[in-house]
Amino acid sequence: MKDARTEVWTKCAALAVTILLCAQVVEAHIQKGEAAGFWSGVRHPISGLDHVLAMIAVGLWGAQLGAPAIWLLPVAFPMVMALGGMMGLMGIPLPGTEIGIAASAILLGSAVMFESRPRLLIAASLVGFFAIFHGYAHGTELPPGQSGLLYGIGFVIATGCLHGVGIAIGLIHRWRWGQKVVRLAGAGVAVAGLLFLWMALK
Amino acid sequence: MTRARRIKRGIGLTFVVLVLIGMMPTRVEAHLNSTGMGPVYDGLLHFLMSPEDLIPVFALALFAGLRGAAYGRRALFVLPSAWFLGGLAGLASTGNGNSLLTTMSFLLLGGLVAADAQISLRATTAIAAMLGLAHGYLNGTGMGQPGVGALALLGLVFIVFVLVALCAAFVMRLRRPWTRVAVRVMGSWIVASGLLLLGWNLRGKF
Numbered sequence: 341m342k343d344a345r346t347e348v349w350t351k352c353a354a355l356a357v358t359i360l361l362c363a364q365v366v367e368a369h370i371q372k373g374e375a376a377g378f379w380s381g382v383r384h385p386i387s388g389l390d391h392v393l394a395m396i397a398v399g400l401w402g403a404q405l406g407a408p409a410i411w412l413l414p415v416a417f418p419m420v421m422a423l424g425g426m427m428g429l430m431g432i433p434l435p436g437t438e439i440g441i442a443a444s445a446i447l448l449g450s451a452v453m454f455e456s457r458p459r460l461l462i463a464a465s466l467v468g469f470f471a472i473f474h475g476y477a478h479g480t481e482l483p484p485g486q487s488g489l490l491y492g493i494g495f496v497i498a499t500g501c502l503h504g505v506g507i508a509i510g511l512i513h514r515w516r517w518g519q520k521v522v523r524l525a526g527a528g529v530a531v532a533g534l535l536f537l538w539m540a541l542k
Numbered sequence: 543m544t545r546a547r548r549i550k551r552g553i554g555l556t557f558v559v560l561v562l563i564g565m566m567p568t569r570v571e572a573h574l575n576s577t578g579m580g581p582v583y584d585g586l587l588h589f590l591m592s593p594e595d596l597i598p599v600f601a602l603a604l605f606a607g608l609r610g611a612a613y614g615r616r617a618l619f620v621l622p623s624a625w626f627l628g629g630l631a632g633l634a635s636t637g638n639g640n641s642l643l644t645t646m647s648f649l650l651l652g653g654l655v656a657a658d659a660q661i662s663l664r665a666t667t668a669i670a671a672m673l674g675l676a677h678g679y680l681n682g683t684g685m686g687q688p689g690v691g692a693l694a695l696l697g698l699v700f701i702v703f704v705l706v707a708l709c710a711a712f713v714m715r716l717r718r719p720w721t722r723v724a725v726r727v728m729g730s731w732i733v734a735s736g737l738l739l740l741g742w743n744l745r746g747k748f
Contacts, residue, residue: 411720411723411726411727414727414730415656415723415726415727415729415730416730418727418730418731418733418734419656419730419733419734419737421734422733422734422735422736422737422738423737425734425737425738425741426737426738426740426741426744427741428741429738429741429742429744429745430741430744430745431745479738479741488738488739488741488742488743488745489593489594489644489735489738489739489742490593491738492734492735492738492739492742493593493597493731493735496731496734496735496738497731500727500731
């Protein structure tokens with residue numbers, strides 16, 4: 341059984357190396373800003389620590405809450421976030437965006453730190469409410485001249501992957517030491533949120 | 543020599559022969575004029591490079607895979623056929639791309655995947671047919687000359703068939719609950735992208 345698995349992995353590795361060795365066309369000059377739009381979108385959520393910490397906190401909290409929250413939050417969050425992004429793209433004003441983002445880090449970090457277990461509807465509503473602020477910030481910061489569709493796809497994928505990272509880290513919650521580490525991570529997010537709030541109010 | 547060693551030696555020899563064949567210089571068909579395959583590849587690559595067509599097809603394949611083999615088979619044959627018919631109709635007329643249609647495709651199909659909606663086979667067939675006809679028509683209107691356009695359409699329909707077959711078959715084999723949830727998360731990403739596209743289209747209209 342173990343040999344068979346090793347053989348499969350060896351074959352996969354050989355295939356991956358072969359693919360990497362294939363000569364590709366060099367796309368040095370991206371046309372119409374399409375790939376640029378996608379990569380701008382991917383980079384946007386991971387270039388700001390406020391977004392990264394809040395998204396990871398969502399994943400950590402989902403892992404703490406367990407099923408069905410662990411999968412409901414990552415399914416619901418991108419859709420609600422996109423509503424905020426839509427408002428940003430359309431130019432609808434949303435006051436206090438930066439404060440909302442900072443508050444999301446404080447509250448989500450605190451929820452992880454105290455391992456609070458509200459009803460699923462309340463947890464989903466809280467996460468959804470803050471998702472609007474994060475989406476709005478992404479929507480308003482679309483660089484000019486780039487493809488809105490590819491930018492949107494890029495930042496949705498990046499956000500989803502950040503949730504995945506949070507959930508993956510949160511899986512250590514099954515061990516006692518892991519529970520402490522996750523709560524400590526939540527405390528770190530909350531403290532960072534306070535710093536973001538101070539910067540937003542300054 | 544044992545049987546196992548003979549087999550190993552045979553595989554080794556075959557590998558060496560294949561590598562030698564692979565290293566033989568052949569004629570470079572850089573411009574595809576001589577083979578006549580150019581428009582076919584154009585159509586194929588056009589689809590792969592157009593997220594507005596690619597993602598709804600991907601979403602339908604995911605949905606059909608989640609629902610089971612009967613749905614997968616139906617989507618596999620109905621979607622490419624409808625796409626081809628729509629494309630032929632589009633070749634015979636002129637028009638412009640409609641981004642609202644793309645938005646609706648993203649929202650509807652992504653929503654079905656995210657909700658793991660249990661709709662009938664007949665409804666799925668209707669959705670596949672509508673998707674194929676509408677997107678095929680839009681592709682057809684942008685393809686220019688009917689002769690070349692029809693070849694491009696063939697390439698496009700071929701890749702739609704392959705994509706639906708691969709994706710639906712892959713999703714159908716998923717049994718563990720978390721893998722199906724991962725597919726639904728992808729559906730939510732498609733809905734989110736559709737909402738953002740809607741915002742992009744409505745930009746500056748308020």
